[in-house]
Amino acid sequence: MPSLTLLEIALPTPLRRRFDYLPPEDMSESELQRLSAGVLVRVPFGHQEMTGVLIQTKTHTDQNIEKLRPALAIIDQTPALDSALLELILWAADYYQCPEGEALSTALPVLLRQGEAAEERRETCWQLTTEGKGLPAGALKRSPKQALLLEALQAHNKLSRSDIAALEIPATIIKTLTDKGIIEKTFADETTPKTPASIFRQAPLTLSDEQQIAFDQISFGQFQVSLLDGATGSGKTEVYLQAIAKVLEHGQQALVLVPEIGLTPQTIARFQKRFAVEVAALHSGLNDRERLDAWLHARSGKARILIGTRSAIFTPMPALGIIIIDEEHDGSFKQQDGFRYSARDLAVVRANRLQIPLILGSATASLETLNNAQQGRYQHLHLHARAGNAKPAEIQLLDIRGQTLTEGFALDTKIAIGNEIAAGNQVLVFLNRRGYAPTLECHDCGWLANCPHCDVRMTVHQTPRHLHCHHCGHQRPVPHKCPSCKSSRLQPLGQGTERSEIALRDWFPNTPIIRVDRDSTRNKNAMDKILNEVHQGEPCILIGTQMLAKGHHFADVTLVVIIDADAGLFSTDFRGPERMGQLLLQVAGRAGRAEKSGRVILQSHHTDHPLVQTLFFKGYQAFADLILQERQITQLPPFRYLALLRAETKRPEIALEFLKLARHEAESIFPSSPQLNYLGPLPAMIERRGDRFRFQLQFNSAQRKPLHLLLTQLVEKLDANALSKRVRWAVDVDPSEM
Ligand code: ADP
Numbered sequence: 001m002p003s004l005t006l007l008e009i010a011l012p013t014p015l016r017r018r019f020d021y022l023p024p025e026d027m028s029e030s031e032l033q034r035l036s037a038g039v040l041v042r043v044p045f046g047h048q049e050m051t052g053v054l055i056q057t058k059t060h061t062d063q064n065i066e067k068l069r070p071a072l073a074i075i076d077q078t079p080a081l082d083s084a085l086l087e088l089i090l091w092a093a094d095y096y097q098c099p100e101g102e103a104l105s106t107a108l109p110v111l112l113r114q115g116e117a118a119e120e121r122r123e124t125c126w127q128l129t130t131e132g133k134g135l136p137a138g139a140l141k142r143s144p145k146q147a148l149l150l151e152a153l154q155a156h157n158k159l160s161r162s163d164i165a166a167l168e169i170p171a172t173i174i175k176t177l178t179d180k181g182i183i184e185k186t187f188a189d190e191t192t193p194k195t196p197a198s199i200f201r202q203a204p205l206t207l208s209d210e211q212q213i214a215f216d217q218i219s220f221g222q223f224q225v226s227l228l229d230g231a232t233g234s235g236k237t238e239v240y241l242q243a244i245a246k247v248l249e250h251g252q253q254a255l256v257l258v259p260e261i262g263l264t265p266q267t268i269a270r271f272q273k274r275f276a277v278e279v280a281a282l283h284s285g286l287n288d289r290e291r292l293d294a295w296l297h298a299r300s301g302k303a304r305i306l307i308g309t310r311s312a313i314f315t316p317m318p319a320l321g322i323i324i325i326d327e328e329h330d331g332s333f334k335q336q337d338g339f340r341y342s343a344r345d346l347a348v349v350r351a352n353r354l355q356i357p358l359i360l361g362s363a364t365a366s367l368e369t370l371n372n373a374q375q376g377r378y379q380h381l382h383l384h385a386r387a388g389n390a391k392p393a394e395i396q397l398l399d400i401r402g403q404t405l406t407e408g409f410a411l412d413t414k415i416a417i418g419n420e421i422a423a424g425n426q427v428l429v430f431l432n433r434r435g436y437a438p439t440l441e442c443h444d445c446g447w448l449a450n451c452p453h454c455d456v457r458m459t460v461h462q463t464p465r466h467l468h469c470h471h472c473g474h475q476r477p478v479p480h481k482c483p484s485c486k487s488s489r490l491q492p493l494g495q496g497t498e499r500s501e502i503a504l505r506d507w508f509p510n511t512p513i514i515r516v517d518r519d520s521t522r523n524k525n526a527m528d529k530i531l532n533e534v535h536q537g538e539p540c541i542l543i544g545t546q547m548l549a550k551g552h553h554f555a556d557v558t559l560v561v562i563i564d565a566d567a568g569l570f571s572t573d574f575r576g577p578e579r580m581g582q583l584l585l586q587v588a589g590r591a592g593r594a595e596k597s598g599r600v601i602l603q604s605h606h607t608d609h610p611l612v613q614t615l616f617f618k619g620y621q622a623f624a625d626l627i628l629q630e631r632q633i634t635q636l637p638p639f640r641y642l643a644l645l646r647a648e649t650k651r652p653e654i655a656l657e658f659l660k661l662a663r664h665e666a667e668s669i670f671p672s673s674p675q676l677n678y679l680g681p682l683p684a685m686i687e688r689r690g691d692r693f694r695f696q697l698q699f700n701s702a703q704r705k706p707l708h709l710l711l712t713q714l715v716e717k718l719d720a721n722a723l724s725k726r727v728r729w730a731v732d733v734d735p736s737e738m
Pocket residue numbers: 205206207208211230231232233234235236237238239387388
């Protein structure tokens with residue numbers, strides 16, 4: 001009797017094990033022989049159906065063979081994930097202590113997880129309707145963008161979404177002309193994709209000497225990590241573009257990762273304008289079908305460039321030749337729930353396995369990366385000169401101790417804003433708190449508007465008027481009377497962007513005040529509209545949160561005001577000062593980007609704090625060195641390796657008991673020593689959130705390996721303990737938030 005072939009499958013369950021199945025009943029032996037790892041399989045699981053990933057076929061099982069059930073179907077004979085990527089994800093699941101099936105399902109597009117076939121759709125294009133064809137050349141003159149699209153369609157017959165984006169025509173124009181009956185949707189011609197004569201749509205710029213030196217240091221066709229260190233506007237993207245050109249010329253693909261709020265239509269358009277090859281994008285603004293399409297195009301090699309946020313690191317790209325991570329220090333590269341991976345760190349692993357270069361770009365690199373550069377593991381490339389010869393901004397630290405502030409602004413700050421507007425310039429005001437005021441206070445008894453479900457205060461919002469918890473989403477009306485003493489003297493406490501916006505409108509009634517935060521940009525295209533208005537160059541005041549700090553170019557802003565520089569300095573998270581420095585420098589970097597030189601006013605109660613002084617007068621490198629010294633003394637990353645065991649429950653004593661048990665187990669596996677020690681259980685930074693009490697146990701190790709071994713054994717022990725079923729818990733390896 002021939003031995004039976006079995007399928008070993010990873011399924012998206014919290015169970016840390018694989019499952020064996022018999023092959024689907026209708027499957028022939030020869031089909032079975034051809035099956036390879038990475039294929040998606042539909043299987044019965046309990047009373048449900050699930051999509052799993054085939055890890056291997058085999059001939060014996062540790063499970064009771066009588067009880068094995070047949071798989072339902074092989075979804076597609078072509079593996080969804082090639083073996084290199086499958087191995088990378090399995091490695092990551094092991095490293096981050098995440099069940100394999102969950103890791104795999106995070107890595108796969110939603111539609112594939114749901115069992116959809118991995119088939120490409122024909123690309124949507126636009127063409128002129130009969131009515132549109134009747135329009136004369138030069139029609140629609142009153143809207144230049146509409147005229148441009150009409151003209152392009154008169155010349156080319158059909159245009160794809162990326163063709164249109166490359167012309168810098170916004171999607172709203174497509175809609176307008178469709179509504180007018182001038183253009184209509186169609187499909188791309190069913191031809192094999194034409195290999196363009198040249199990869200370029202637009203000729204590359206001549207690199208500056210400094211860019212050229214940096215570019216020449218990049219070794220193609222081998223593993224190498226380069227930190228490309230340069231401020232916004234120093235020409236990093238141009239170096240990326242030319243490095244990408246190099247791999248495209250070799251028939252390879254390029255993967256570009258950007259922060260969540262950095263992936264704007266402008267970013268994508270910049271790549272599409274340069275290259276005549278297909279550029280695919282993967283980000284949260286797409287629907288599931290669009291995501292699947294981009295993913296499939298990358299996998300088939302049709303898309304030669306993929307630009308995406310964090311999870312794009314898991315896209316199969318058969319001819320990947322380079323990975324680029326822009327703003328590598330950005331927090332959004334680390335996933336904060338489920339599969340808690342760092343896309344930046346996995347990029348290092350993926351590049352290493354593929355023997356390709358990785359470029360990490362930032363003006364304010366993470367301390368991990370800077371340390372790697374200092375240790376010689378990464379090469380450190382510098383771009384100093386600002387393209388276009390703009391001078392660096394002048395920094396003014398404004399000591400506000402004892403000063404009277406109106407609505408958060410010092411008198412000098414107000415005067416400076418007025419002068420700048422009067423001179424016809426734009427001003428950017430940075431305040432990293434959305435809403436009207438951080439909370440509501442009773443003037444008579446000191447009552448504060450706490451969230452009933454969390455240990456945080458509720459934010460006051462004005463439009464519409466309500467109290468909102470930014471941690472659990474709980475909302476309620478603003479009370480008229482103090483719930484505690486019935487006084488009607490309730491007052492908003494502190495400063496939010498809405499409140500500053502109102503104050504600025506009051507002071508500068510003739511100047512447009514433009515607010516940029518999560519609330520004001522919630523609608524699709526809202527950010528585009530705002531950017532368009534600002535790019536007109538008319539005097540205006542931009543007020544907003546960190547959304548203003550990233551990626552956008554505001555050439556006419558000559559004054560940046562930072563209302564409160566102190567927030568991060570005394571944070572209980574050891575990464576607080578690092579993040580504060582990165583954010584402040586990024587905000588400050590928005591000033592004077594083109595011909596006009598800029599100025600930054602920074603209001604602070606701690607102008608003489610060594611970190612603030614160093615940051616602004618000696619620069620980021622010196623600031624980073626200072627923090628690195630501290631981290632070395634206090635035994636924190638990047639000199640040590642951390643992991644957290646996070647636990648939360650409705651009744652605090654259960655999570656605490658669980659973590660005490662975990663510590664006890666850990667100590668019995670690995671007694672605490674200077675090499676590997678434990679801290680906790682301690683309450684999380686916000687102890688109660690959404691009615692759950694949160695605690696954590698911290699592991700601190702001199703090396704990765706013993707920490708990994710310990711965690712693996714510990715997780716196994718915890719899984720086997722009944723208490724672990726009563727707690728929501730997770731391991732967070734290399735946590736970025738404490
Ligand atoms: P970064 O990515 O560091 O913010 P960019 O590459 O976007 O910098 O460059 C900033 C501006 O300078 C862009 O408008 C870009 O077109 C221009 N630029 C960059 N490199 C050159 C160059 N070598 N020659 C001319 N202009 C350049």
